[in-house]
Amino acid sequence: MNERPVGKKRVRFEPDNIEVMAETGANLLRVAQDAGVYIASSCGGNAVCGTCKVLIKEGNVATTGLDNHLSPEEIRQGYRHACSSHVLTDLTVFIPVESRLERTALTREDADAFEISDGVMGFIAEMGRNQEASPATAIESEMAPADVALEPPRTRPPLAKFFLKMTPPTLEDNVSDLSRILRELKSLYNLINLTVDFDVVKKLPETLRAANWEVTVTTIVTAISPSRAARHRPRVINIEPGDTRDRYYSLAFDIGTTSICGQLLDLNQRKVMAQYTDYNRQIIYGQDVITRIAFSQKTGGLDKLQQAVVSTINGIIRVLLSQCRIALEDVGHFVVAGNTTMIQILFGVSPKYIRLAPYVPTVNFMPPVKAKSLGIEAADHVYIHSLPIVASYIGADIVSGVLASGMHEKETLTLYIDIGTNGQIVLGNSEWMVTAACSAGPAFEGGGITNGMIASGGAIESFEINKETGAPVVRTVNGERPKGICGSGLISIIAGLFKVGIIGQDGKFDMEKNNIRLREGQDGPEYVIAWAPETQTGRDIVITEIDTGNLLRAKAAMYAGFQTLAKSVGVDGRDLEQVIIAGNFGHFIDPEEAITIGLLPDLPVERFTFIGNGSLNGVRLNSYYTDIIDDARKVATMMTNFELSDNTDFTNNYIASLFLPHTQASEFPSVMKWLNGMKVRK
Numbered sequence: 001m002n003e004r005p006v007g008k009k010r011v012r013f014e015p016d017n018i019e020v021m022a023e024t025g026a027n028l029l030r031v032a033q034d035a036g037v038y039i040a041s042s043c044g045g046n047a048v049c050g051t052c053k054v055l056i057k058e059g060n061v062a063t064t065g066l067d068n069h070l071s072p073e074e075i076r077q078g079y080r081h082a083c084s085s086h087v088l089t090d091l092t093v094f095i096p097v098e099s100r101l102e103r104t105a106l107t108r109e110d111a112d113a114f115e116i117s118d119g120v121m122g123f124i125a126e127m128g129r130n131q132e133a134s135p136a137t138a139i140e141s142e143m144a145p146a147d148v149a150l151e152p153p154r155t156r157p158p159l160a161k162f163f164l165k166m167t168p169p170t171l172e173d174n175v176s177d178l179s180r181i182l183r184e185l186k187s188l189y190n191l192i193n194l195t196v197d198f199d200v201v202k203k204l205p206e207t208l209r210a211a212n213w214e215v216t217v218t219t220i221v222t223a224i225s226p227s228r229a230a231r232h233r234p235r236v237i238n239i240e241p242g243d244t245r246d247r248y249y250s251l252a253f254d255i256g257t258t259s260i261c262g263q264l265l266d267l268n269q270r271k272v273m274a275q276y277t278d279y280n281r282q283i284i285y286g287q288d289v290i291t292r293i294a295f296s297q298k299t300g301g302l303d304k305l306q307q308a309v310v311s312t313i314n315g316i317i318r319v320l321l322s323q324c325r326i327a328l329e330d331v332g333h334f335v336v337a338g339n340t341t342m343i344q345i346l347f348g349v350s351p352k353y354i355r356l357a358p359y360v361p362t363v364n365f366m367p368p369v370k371a372k373s374l375g376i377e378a379a380d381h382v383y384i385h386s387l388p389i390v391a392s393y394i395g396a397d398i399v400s401g402v403l404a405s406g407m408h409e410k411e412t413l414t415l416y417i418d419i420g421t422n423g424q425i426v427l428g429n430s431e432w433m434v435t436a437a438c439s440a441g442p443a444f445e446g447g448g449i450t451n452g453m454i455a456s457g458g459a460i461e462s463f464e465i466n467k468e469t470g471a472p473v474v475r476t477v478n479g480e481r482p483k484g485i486c487g488s489g490l491i492s493i494i495a496g497l498f499k500v501g502i503i504g505q506d507g508k509f510d511m512e513k514n515n516i517r518l519r520e521g522q523d524g525p526e527y528v529i530a531w532a533p534e535t536q537t538g539r540d541i542v543i544t545e546i547d548t549g550n551l552l553r554a555k556a557a558m559y560a561g562f563q564t565l566a567k568s569v570g571v572d573g574r575d576l577e578q579v580i581i582a583g584n585f586g587h588f589i590d591p592e593e594a595i596t597i598g599l600l601p602d603l604p605v606e607r608f609t610f611i612g613n614g615s616l617n618g619v620r621l622n623s624y625y626t627d628i629i630d631d632a633r634k635v636a637t638m639m640t641n642f643e644l645s646d647n648t649d650f651t652n653n654y655i656a657s658l659f660l661p662h663t664q665a666s667e668f669p670s671v672m673k674w675l676n677g678m679k680v681r682k
């Protein structure tokens, strides 16, 4: 590599026109990240995936990696991989459409439908979704969503404020300041057995006297003790002059591997004041938890990951507070949920053993700590509280989602399923629950798919064939021109092509079909969803047989996980009374299409419920109601986790599921009935 000039350089990112100063030699992917310019980086900057392609329009970079994914023509034009480029001179860097991670992916809306015909793409009609988002889960809008309805109203929030108007000490009544406060709390509010933070004691004498003995005492219930009495013992965490009961706020966050969503809650009214979502800045270190765990083992890796998630959280907190004009000091509590890896990293606990047999998490009930000690921008007295963790791959997000769904309160036999790279399944009811996690791979998030992408603007999210013209009709995220295919689009495409016989039950294309969209591509048989002139990238968008195989493996892992779990507790899938689909991705799946490809059990569609970000809903409930803390403990304790990685039944079920919809026809009677009627190629 050439010797690098000393000093800072100006780096301009287009098309956002964001300009920053960077150290000479700085990694271009990191510079972009620090500037708030998000570039796809599936492999976490390891120069493997090729997703971080950028165009160096002006200036020079030093390249340290092999540009395997770039053609000689692209290199000649100035394309480089951001992760293996280092700033040498002032730069103008263009982020091509396929490399951009846009915030639209975080605020996904229903889109318009387009008919793709040979060279012509025309707007047809807006297609309604066939399932409705419940108000509590319509989080794609950054408007504050309506709240989860809980009837009847439960206990008060774990964060509580008590106003005290005390008589000053006298020679006759000369108990200590703290005793005076505890005496008042007992007499006015029947509060006993309190513990008191030392920080409160330190500021007690001056605060009491400056406030003329009129103060607000804040308590919190965050104890993790198995004993309910101990759990409900409030801790005095703050004392403020005057009556501040009208300023009573909390933060609720879902810490996702890809994105982080935060809500600012008004605890007096129990309502969401504002919501904001951003990419988890850890994304530059890899797209999935396994890559992140691997990165955490590098020197300084855990610190970098922890700082990345904290800086994302801090950015969201700033947006929420400024939107609502609320002071940081008035936020008294912070509740989070997330998968086990995300929670351990946030708390600065190494996730190393999560991916090593026998796959145990470090802790089930994370002790609450001061938020500030983790680097979170919060008032000194604020504790951060995580929902419980069940296992390495059944995290606080699942406990939180189950709580929000109410599954733990009903006798209804329920399947709760979160579809994603790490699929998570819960089966049971108020009496018992079993769980399992299955590694489905990245296909549901567009990973490993020729034209795959996450669900941001232009991602094809649904597909059908126009019966009259035979042309595909696609719907894209935000109604933009097609750019790629996201997970829900992939399911829809495979189901659609299967229904018209272009794909057979083995996932292979029928090349004998007379269809101009079927052709031999670089990687074998493929079907053209959109021609180059119709797309944002100027290249054909295709689905290949390799893509189909990847989706088959992903759906087989999910279904086999369910099958294995159900069989292990003697449940027949047909007896399921309710199927709850959680997760933002799941929210956009059409259940009929998912059944068609054998991803979800073959049940009447009315048994399916979509709850969107169940994890966030559960976190919010934890902020509103103290008794939910007990429920969370109960749910986490009653869940029995089944490890599937070396389970023979799972392997057999997985192999049987590598078929459309399944090799066991009896598993999918409605699909088989239709299939036999259609005489589709088997």
Ligand code: FES
Residues within 6 Å of the ligand: 040, 041, 042, 043, 044, 045, 046, 047, 048, 049, 050, 051, 052, 081, 082, 083, 084
């Ligand atoms: S090649 Fe750059 S992030 Fe993967």
